[in-house]
Each structure stands twice: as structure tokens, then as C-alpha cells.
Amino acid sequence: MTWLYTGLTVSIAIWIVLAIYVFGQIKKIYDKGDPYTTKLLTVWFVMWAFHHTPVILASVYGVWPLPINKIVAGAGGAIIFLSGIIILTAGMGTFGSYDRSAGKDTSKLITGGIYRWSRNPQFIGWGLILLGVSFAGPSGFALALTILFMMVLHWYTVRLTEPYLERLHGEAYLVYKSKAARWIRKPKKE
Numbered sequence: 001m002t003w004l005y006t007g008l009t010v011s012i013a014i015w016i017v018l019a020i021y022v023f024g025q026i027k028k029i030y031d032k033g034d035p036y037t038t039k040l041l042t043v044w045f046v047m048w049a050f051h052h053t054p055v056i057l058a059s060v061y062g063v064w065p066l067p068i069n070k071i072v073a074g075a076g077g078a079i080i081f082l083s084g085i086i087i088l089t090a091g092m093g094t095f096g097s098y099d100r101s102a103g104k105d106t107s108k109l110i111t112g113g114i115y116r117w118s119r120n121p122q123f124i125g126w127g128l129i130l131l132g133v134s135f136a137g138p139s140g141f142a143l144a145l146t147i148l149f150m151m152v153l154h155w156y157t158v159r160l161t162e163p164y165l166e167r168l169h170g171e172a173y174l175v176y177k178s179k180a181a182r183w184i185r186k187p188k189k190e
Contacts, residue, residue: 004061008054008141015054018047023156030164036103055130055145059137066138073138081132088125090114109169111176116187119180123153157182 025040036044058064066073094113095101101122114121127150134142162182165173179188 001061004057004063008057008063011050011054012145015047015050018043018050019152022047023160026156026160030160033164033168035106038104041102041104051145051149052130055133055142055149058139058142058145059133062137062139063142064140064144066135066140066143068135068138070138073135077132077134077136077138079132080128080135084125084128084130084132086125087114087121087128091118091121091125094121106168109165109172109176111180116180118184119177119182120153120157121184123150123157124184127153 022040022044025043026036029036029040091114092101094115095110097105099105100108100110118124127146130146130149131143134146162177166177169176
């Protein structure tokens with residue numbers, strides 16, 4: 001199992017290095033008011049692959065096993081995982097295009113569909129997918145990485161994305177922000 005712990009350590013180290021680069025580049029892009037570039041999106045996806053792979057491996061190999069019945073954990077993990085797929089797909093579908101969904105097209109503020117319930121359904125979906133994988137294992141290590149993932153996304157959303165969207169869309173974003181939750185809640189009535 002030395003190979004597993006070595007692989008997990010190397011993957012997480014690469015993820016951290018890429019995260020420092022990616023979030024620094026995102027800050028520069030947001031400061032200029034530009035959309036994401038294809039190069040940055042590619043590195044963004046590679047960065048998250050170096051995070052998500054250890055989550056999956058830790059779950060498959062039961063790193064730091066959670067004291068949960070395996071059948072309950074597997075069934076609960078599957079339900080959480082599928083819920084994440086549905087929410088992620090709904091978020092991407094509401095955007096209507098890959099460019100808009102991936103942040104390359106920021107010309108239109110999306111406020112309908114699942115975005116009435118949450119300003120960040122794609123992040124919620126990814127978080128639930130990873131949470132489902134963590135419980136299906138059930139792996140405490142995978143769960144810790146999933147919690148770290150959600151903390152990073154919260155930091156990214158609060159510190160970088162929301163100020164950028166306020167500058168980009170002005171009053172329209174502030175109105176939207178007052179109606180839709182950052183994470184999730186029933187939409188406020190008009």
C-alpha cells in the first residue's frame with residue numbers, strides 16, 4: 001500500500017501547486033474583467049483531476065475507514081452521488097452552452113432554472129458527487145479531501161467570483177444576489 005500513499009501525497013502536492021497557479025491567474029483575469037481562457041480552463045480541469053483522483057482512490061481502497069455500515073454507506077453514497085449529478089447537470093444545462101458554463105462567455109447573467117435556488121449549483125453538484133464517493137468507500141480521507149474541496153470553492157466564490165460578477169453585471173447581480181442563495185435555499189418571492 002506504499003504506492004497508494006505515495007500516489008495520494010504526490011497527487012495532492014501537484015493539486016496544491018496547480019491551485020496556487022490557477023487561482024492566481026483567475027484573480028488576474030477577474031481584475032482585468034476578462035473571461036477565462038482555454039488554457040486556464042485546461043489547467044483548471046487538470047488541477048481538479050489531481051484532487052478528485054485521490055478522493056476516488058481513497059474511497060476505493062478505504063483509506064481511513066469511516067465507522068459506517070458498508071451497505072448503508074454504499075446506498076447513501078450512491079443517492080448523494082446521483083443527486084450531485086442531477087444538480088451539476090441542471091446547472092450546466094441552464095447555462096445553455098459550454099462557453100457560458102465554463103466561464104468563457106460572461107456576457108449574460110444567468111438567473112433562471114436551478115440558478116433561482118442557488119448561485120453555484122455546479123459547485124454544489126461537484127461537492128455532492130465527491131461526498132457520495134467518500135461515503136460509498138467509506139473513507140475518512142476522501143471525506144477530508146471533499147471538505148477541503150468545498151472550503152476552497154467557498155473561498156474562491158466569496159473572494160474572487162462574487163466581486164467579479166458585481167463589477168461585471170452591477171445592479172443586476174446585486175438584485176440576483178439578494179434573491180438567490182450562494183449555496184441553496186428556496187427562491188425568494190418576486
